[in-house]
Amino acid sequence: MDGHGSTDNGDITLERRASVSMILVHLDLKGAPPKVSYLAEVFPLFSALGATGILIEYEDTFPYCEELQPLRAAHAYSPQEIREILRLAQINHLEVIPLIQTFGHMEFVLKHSAFAHLREVLSYPNSLNPHKDESHQLLQAMIRQVMDLHPGVRWLHIGSDEVYYLGEGEESKKYLSETGLAVEDLFMCHLKKVAAHVVSTYPGVRPIAWDDMLRSASAQTLTDSGLAQLVDPMIWDYTPNLEVDNRVALINKYSECGFKKIWLASAFKGATGASQQLTHIGHHLENHRRWLQVMQRIPPNILQGLAITGWQRYDHFSVLCELLPVGIPSLAVCLQTLKNGCYSKEVAASIQDVLGMSHLDTENYSSEASGSFPGSDIFTLITQSIFYLKTPTQDLLEKNRIVTGWFSPYHRKRKIIHPIMVQQIEPEAVSLLSNWTFVLEDLHAALLKIFPAVTVEEWMEEHLLPYYLQLQQLLQDLNSALENQT
The missing domain is CATH 3.20.20.80 (Glycosidases)
Known part of the structure; x- marks a missing residue:
């Protein structure tokens, strides 16, 4: 930073304090x-x-x-x-x-x-x-x-x-x-x-x-x-x-x-x-x-x-x-x-x-978001969805070795799966889907208090629903593949 000086407590000091009236x-x-x-x-x-x-x-x-x-x-x-x-x-x-x-x-x-x-x-x-x-x-x-x-x-x-x-x-x-x-x-x-x-x-x-x-x-x-x-x-x-x-x-x-x-x-x-x-x-x-x-x-x-x-x-x-x-x-x-x-x-x-925030993180995207300002519930729910739902969902779908190794798009299309692998995938997918359901319902209600319905629909469909739907589809494909083995 091009500051003109700093103190031990993190204050930024200026030689001539800048001010702006409007x-x-x-x-x-x-x-x-x-x-x-x-x-x-x-x-x-x-x-x-x-x-x-x-x-x-x-x-x-x-x-x-x-x-x-x-x-x-x-x-x-x-x-x-x-x-x-x-x-x-x-x-x-x-x-x-x-x-x-x-x-x-x-x-x-x-x-x-x-x-x-x-x-x-x-x-x-x-x-x-x-x-x-x-x-x-x-x-x-x-x-x-x-x-x-x-x-x-x-x-x-x-x-x-x-x-x-x-x-x-x-x-x-x-x-x-x-x-x-x-x-x-x-x-x-x-x-x-x-x-x-x-x-x-x-x-x-x-x-x-x-x-x-x-x-x-x-x-x-x-x-x-x-x-x-x-x-x-x-x-x-x-x-x-x-x-x-x-x-x-x-x-x-x-x-x-x-x-x-x-x-x-x-x-x-x-x-x-x-x-x-x-x-x-x-x-x-x-x-x-x-x-x-x-x-x-x-x-x-x-x-x-x-x-x-x-x-x-x-x-x-x-x-x-x-x-x-x-x-x-x-x-x-x-x-x-x-x-x-x-x-x-x-x-x-x-x-x-x-x-009304206990902590204000300026260096990272805060994963412990809370507050009492207008719309703080939306701030909290979106932060939680990204850190605790979106990232784990992406990891499950794209990085989990069981999903990528034993239930790839090729397997899903042909309904092929070893039954024991269902037990490795299903619990985490069900848990994530359940959490998604609660967050999406709460966030949808919170957004509707502040924005028009068309905005809520666009934001949810663009940023969150794809992850929920992918999880939902994964579980449907697991059930179909398992039924195909019996």
Whole structure:
């Protein structure tokens, strides 16, 4: 770690304590959107731990209507629920910033036949064609509907990260060829147009955009673009080995190009694997330690705030990763590290007290998980299923020498088994299946209290049911093979 010093009790000390006035918790709702009743439980916790705002990425869970009705998922929030979320945020002193994707990550829009003709590359639904007037009419309608339900917001995040395949569409190829411009110019032109619409239509609202598509642009290009007058960049980096010098240089570059305010973005979950189910707190803690070092070395007045992202899917089509309740201990560590400017034994003890946890393991995936925070039962059950059920089941099916040596797929297909081998396999399989049954029932019930049924079905089917079904099939094959011997 690139710390500036440490003490024997594990405290991280800083030469100049970094601070950030606005700390946002990012809610990625394009997968596993929590019920409003659960948000009512966790918003007070977010606030108590040091959050000052919520960055809400609705995607298809926003109640789009009229011509945008196809964008609305069956389990989307209602307008009344959105208003209740905003009320809950307000009473917990959490400022809300909505996030709308306006360029890349537009799969939830462009997958629909009604909007497929607005794709940058017709085969891929991820990026919007910036040349069509209809594309901008679409974005303006999306922005209008979201803003109508969020009166009084001071910022609007307009996304714009990872605009893959930009410049590869036929209209873009022709445009770039005729003008001699680069892809980055094409990106900045679209971003400027969207930001200008927000600024002109909603006075007092400042657009925010992810910065990754701007990073490689020269200082002169950025200055000449005029973006600094319209948008604040949000620099994201979720890695534990974040290059401090590189990020400081990038912030200084943006400052020199006229950007008055910069946002940063870290992560508390959803950044270590598309199908990750448990959160490695140490990964995210180290990421925040590095960001604190960056904050030490930049002018304090340039930093507007930091968003702690919690991705629920890598994109619209990917699987669900760590659920929000599983990531709450990590979020608590990240929030308190930012609030205190360090992570120490005293900070850890305070977090454990707030979460009702007897032990907080930042270095490993905790196998002794427990707590009293909202959703802690889900945290415990998922942890137990992975350590005490999934791993032993995999070992039985794939590594047990009796199963692999005497009851292989060849044997199972032909119902061949030595009867004595049934006695070697069956007791462990029956015991595991019984344990799976109890955990699956409890977890299913716990998940339904917090998430829509469609989310529960997806998560269970993706992450746990395959192991249960494989065990069930093994026992059925054992019985069939044994009957075949008599």
